Amino acid sequence: MKTSVSIQCADFDLGEEYQRLRKLTLSVGAIVTFTGLVRDIESIAGAAGGRSLKALFLQHYPKMTERLLSEIIEQAQSRWSITGISVIHRVGRLLPNDQIVFVGVAAEHRDNAFSAAEFIMDYLKTRATLWKKAEWSDEAQWLGIKQSDLDAASRWDSDD
Numbered sequence: 001m002k003t004s005v006s007i008q009c010a011d012f013d014l015g016e017e018y019q020r021l022r023k024l025t026l027s028v029g030a031i032v033t034f035t036g037l038v039r040d041i042e043s044i045a046g047a048a049g050g051r052s053l054k055a056l057f058l059q060h061y062p063k064m065t066e067r068l069l070s071e072i073i074e075q076a077q078s079r080w081s082i083t084g085i086s087v088i089h090r091v092g093r094l095l096p097n098d099q100i101v102f103v104g105v106a107a108e109h110r111d112n113a114f115s116a117a118e119f120i121m122d123y124l125k126t127r128a129t130l131w132k133k134a135e136w137s138d139e140a141q142w143l144g145i146k147q148s149d150l151d152a153a154s155r156w157d158s159d160d
Contacts, residue, residue: 001077002084005069007060009092012102017086021106024084030110032117034103040096057133057140058091058100065089065129072123076105079119080112087120089130122153 002024006012014035021031038056073085084106094100103120107113125145132143 001082003070003073004084004086004088005066005073006088007062007065007069007091008088009090011090011099012088014099014102017088017102017104021084021086021104024106027108028083028106029108030113031104031106032110032113033105034101034117034121035099036101036121038094038096038098038100051136053096053134054137055096055135056094056100057135058089058094059131059133060089060091061129068128069124072120072127075123076116076119080107080116081109082107082112082116085116085120087124089124089128091130119156122149122156125149126153 004020014033018031018033021033022028038053040053041051069087069089073087076082076085082105084104086102086104088102090098090100101121101124103117103124105113105117105120107116126149133140134143
């Protein structure tokens with residue numbers, strides 16, 4: 001199986017990432033991709049509503065983040081039959097509508113690709129060492145993990 005993990009400041013090209021997964025082998029029958037964008041509204045974890053976001057700043061601890069992403073991918077590999085995985089997460093200062101994350105999974109069958117992509121994204125949101133700081137016009141604040149993300153990831157725990 002071919003995996004690619006990148007933590008980077010630069011933007012990424014969806015077409016290139018898709019083609020990289022598509023060309024892995026002729027046995028690829030499904031490619032599922034997810035691309036996350038920076039929303040223009042960001043609420044503090046646990047708070048209702050939201051304010052217009054000026055920018056989102058992401059910070060990480062490189063060696064730890066890469067190790068945790070590799071562990072998430074290994075878990076996905078052990079659960080589903082997968083041909084290839086690509087994960088890209090951007091760091092630094094991002095503006096609303098910027099691409100922030102890409103998860104791509106290639107497999108022989110769609111159910112494996114869908115499940116693995118969703119698992120990776122759920123765990124990425126809750127277990128990777130990426131810290132977000134929201135910047136509004138009047139203040140900036142570090143954000144915590146949202147309860148909805150914890151709930152989404154918890155459903156995979158029962159499968160361990």
